[in-house]
Amino acid sequence: MFLSVFCFGQDSLKTIVAEPGDGILSLLRKQGVDPYEVFDEFVLLNNDNLRDSVHLIAGRTYIMPAVKLDTVAIVDSLQIQSKEIKELESVSYDIFGEKHKNVIEKSERLKGTIYYLVSGHGGPDPGAMGIYAGKAIAEDEYAYDITLRLAKELLSHGAKVYIIIQDPNDGIRDDFILEIDHDEVAYLDKTIPLNQVARLKQRVEIVNDLYKSNKGNYQRLIVTHVDSRSEGQNIDVFFYHHEHSKNGKRLAQSIHKTFEAKYKKYQPNRSYSGTFEDRTSLYLVKKTHPAMTFIEIGNIRNAKDQVRIVDPDNRQALAKWISEGVLLDYESE
Structure with a gap:
């Protein structure tokens, strides 16, 4: 060097x-x-x-x-x-793994806020599947890693964060190929059902129960998914919200605006085609009570999108950009 x-x-x-x-x-x-x-x-x-x-x-x-x-x-x-x-203002969270467990306080910009983070699939359902460097990769592992990174960013600004889907031993991983496992559980160590409707219903009930118990506080929900489309179709990051939720729309719009600014700044020769729009038909969008946004990170089967997903640098950038959009949303209240 x-x-x-x-x-x-x-x-x-x-x-x-x-x-x-x-x-x-x-x-x-x-x-x-x-x-x-x-x-x-x-x-x-x-x-x-x-x-x-x-x-x-x-x-x-x-x-x-x-x-x-x-x-x-x-x-x-x-x-x-x-x-x-020991002299730093930090708190340790084992869920982030040994290398990443210490969260150093950056600010109190999100003090008093509560965020519920749900990563797609998990447990018996790995979600969308793709092949990278000859190995199988699964949506739930990458959505979970981005969610953990986002949780750490939000905590560093003073937010209270509930990670609804959890893996007891993965933590934040700085690898391209994230090993597939099936040991994820829902909040408070609940087994994730195999049936899709039961699985979604479980998440809705957990979030809505927490929302009710934290009534009167500023609360938001962020759901993170990696999509699966035809192999030749690459997509940008998309943000969805409930059609009747003014606060959910503003959250999605704030994060979308942040991504637009980042692409313009760091990739000026590349247009950003990601959008924010209502998608009330999605179960979690329709049934959960907090203002929320549902984020699609990319197409796990497309080679260009895979670079965005498998590179740990990119996953960190995605989490940081989402967190900056969250800050923009909250501070524009």
Whole structure:
């Protein structure tokens, strides 16, 4: 690994040469910074030197964002090795896995809010299936990983988060191929039914019971799915809401607006065709009580969409962009 320093006025910007196999997240971790804190700035600084605006090119030199000392987070291996982690304002959540369990407080911008997060399928139903690098990949594993990453982002801004579908041992995974299992359970360790209607009804009842018990609080529901369409059809990220829910429409619109801005900023040569629209016919959209949005991440059977789904850098970016849309929605109340 080769490091150098560019002098610019009174500031020093460190640069680093990407090695084969490096992703943005892993490159930033190697430099001892929180990759989720500076991801957007890194992409902005290096946009002309990235493939598809999100992928590193081995052998190219990249500029590292300037990080203020008081915002440097102890990440991954440093979390294990350093005693300084005890001095950080953080809370540990085992559901995120050993490497990602510490959630460092970024702000209180979502203090007093409650978010219910539901990832598609799980348990006996893996959802949509695809093939990547000769191996089977399942919708529920990728939707769950994005949901965990989103939960961590929301928690870092002070929200209370209920993860409705949970896996006891997966945690956030930084792999391209996420191993398929069937041990997911619903909130409070409920077995997920095999029957589709029973499975959806269970989720609706859990969310609506929680909504009732938290009556009077600001509450929102976000459902995350990966779609399955014909192999040749690639899609952008879509956001659905109930046709009669003004708050649900604004939530979907806020996240959609954030995605439009991100695509314009990071992929100016690529048009964004994702939409937000009412889809009241969907069971979870129709039956749940909180204002909500139902998000389709992409087509797991399409090669272009698979890049968005299987790359952990992309899954983190998706979660972060959704969280920024959530912040936009809440702060525009």
